[in-house]
Amino acid sequence: MxxxxxxxxxxxxxxxxxxxxxxxxxxxxxxxxxxxxALAATxALAATGVTTATPGTASGDGTAGxxxxxxxxxxxxxxxxxxxxxxxxxxxxxxxxxxxxxxREDRAGFEVRFVLTVVDxxxxxxxxxxxxxxxxxxxxxxxxxxxxxxxxHPGADNGTFLRGAxxxxxxxxxxxxxxxxxHYRGRAVHTHLRVHTNVTLTNNSYxxxxxxHTGQLFYDxxxxxxxxxxxxxxxxxxxxxxxxxxxxxxxxGATSGLMTLTALGSTPSAGYTGTLTLGxxxxx
Numbered sequence: 001m002x003x004x005x006x007x008x009x010x011x012x013x014x015x016x017x018x019x020x021x022x023x024x025x026x027x028x029x030x031x032x033x034x035x036x037x038a039l040a041a042t043x044a045l046a047a048t049g050v051t052t053a054t055p056g057t058a059s060g061d062g063t064a065g066x067x068x069x070x071x072x073x074x075x076x077x078x079x080x081x082x083x084x085x086x087x088x089x090x091x092x093x094x095x096x097x098x099x100x101x102x103x104r105e106d107r108a109g110f111e112v113r114f115v116l117t118v119v120d121x122x123x124x125x126x127x128x129x130x131x132x133x134x135x136x137x138x139x140x141x142x143x144x145x146x147x148x149x150x151x152x153h154p155g156a157d158n159g160t161f162l163r164g165a166x167x168x169x170x171x172x173x174x175x176x177x178x179x180x181x182x183h184y185r186g187r188a189v190h191t192h193l194r195v196h197t198n199v200t201l202t203n204n205s206y207x208x209x210x211x212x213h214t215g216q217l218f219y220d221x222x223x224x225x226x227x228x229x230x231x232x233x234x235x236x237x238x239x240x241x242x243x244x245x246x247x248x249x250x251x252x253g254a255t256s257g258l259m260t261l262t263a264l265g266s267t268p269s270a271g272y273t274g275t276l277t278l279g280x281x282x283x284x
Contacts, residue, residue: 081125083279085256087248089214090192092144094163096205097134102177103164108232109140109179111264111271114217118172118195122283127172131280132199132206134165135176135217137191140232142184151184151238165206180219180227180272182236188246189224191217193257195280213280218249218258227268255279 104111114135120128138144139162142151146159162181168174181189193216199209221243227233228240243249250256259274 081119081121081277081279082255083121083281084213084215084254084276085250085252086214087216087257089194090216092138092147093136093192093194094146094159096207097136097163097165098160098204099132099166099201099206100164100204101166101175103135103162104177104179105158105161107139107161107179109182110227110269112178112180113264113271113273114174114176114178114191115273115275116174116176116193117275117277118168118174119277119279120282121279122281125279127168127170128197128280128282129168129170129172130197131168131172131174131212132165132196132209133168133174133176133278134163134194134196135178135191136163137178137181138162138184140179140182141236142182142238151236153236167201180224180233182233183228183238183240185238186241186247188221188241188243188249189219189228190246190248190257193217193278195278197282210282212282212284213278215278216248216257217274217276218243218246218256219274220258220261223261223268223272230268 116133118128118131118133119125136144138151141153143149143153143155145157145161145163148155148157162178164176164178166174166176178191181191183189193214194211195213195215196206196209196211199206224243228236244251249258252258254260254276257276259276262273262275264271264273
């Protein structure tokens with residue numbers, strides 16, 4: 001069974017380490033670096049005055065403001081032309097995500113604006129239009145919608161908060177808004193992600209299509225330590241696993257899902273933009 005086809009059969013009991021101890025499928029690492037074109041693309045962008053961030057780094061720690069126009073500019077597609085690591089989807093996925101830009105609903109937390117560029121290694125790293133990018137993650141207390149209570153904080157559960165998806169544009173870029181995730185036992189802070197092609201949109205969701213990528217997005221550990229100490233995250237007393245000790249993240253930087261983070265304001269509560277180029281294989 002591949003990681004894309006694995007489907008969880010239910011929640012993991014409270015206090016368990018679901019993804020590190022009993023992942024739903026084997027973790028597969030595929031980091032195929034494509035050279036040459038990346039350097040040419042970066043030089044071409046420099047000539048036109050377009051600035052690209054270095055993937056897998058943090059820009060600002062919430063102590064200095066950032067220009068929003070720069071913050072939300074997508075990373076150049078060919079500048080990070082590699083196949084992003086494919087990993088287990090974990091035990092908290094649900095079918096049929098809502099197709100929407102803002103996934104927050106009533107969840108408190110610091111805003112994260114995801115700006116993700118999808119490129120297709122099956123087509124010479126060309127940007128991939130009309131791909132559905134789906135994300136989901138836990139709230140500030142480490143609870144997932146559809147599984148509330150598994151991290152020791154029972155409450156109302158509508159099964160939809162902090163879950164959503166959007167189609168990439170003609171430039172391969174998708175923008176989604178959510179919050180900085182909290183943490184739960186056994187995993188570092190992360191956001192789950194799937195990329196689908198050839199989906200059919202319904203009124204507010206999707207059907208069909210091909211699942212071409214399953215991955216996770218990761219956060220700068222220095223920024224995360226600061227954020228987890230602030231309200232509402234500080235109310236979560238569950239032990240936190242640091243990024244360097246995570247069972248999924250392998251230290252590969254952008255190819256392992258480590259985003260470039262840019263502060264949106266002068267304090268952490270103003271939020272961040274998270275950018276990353278996702279290299280997928282549409283023929284996988």
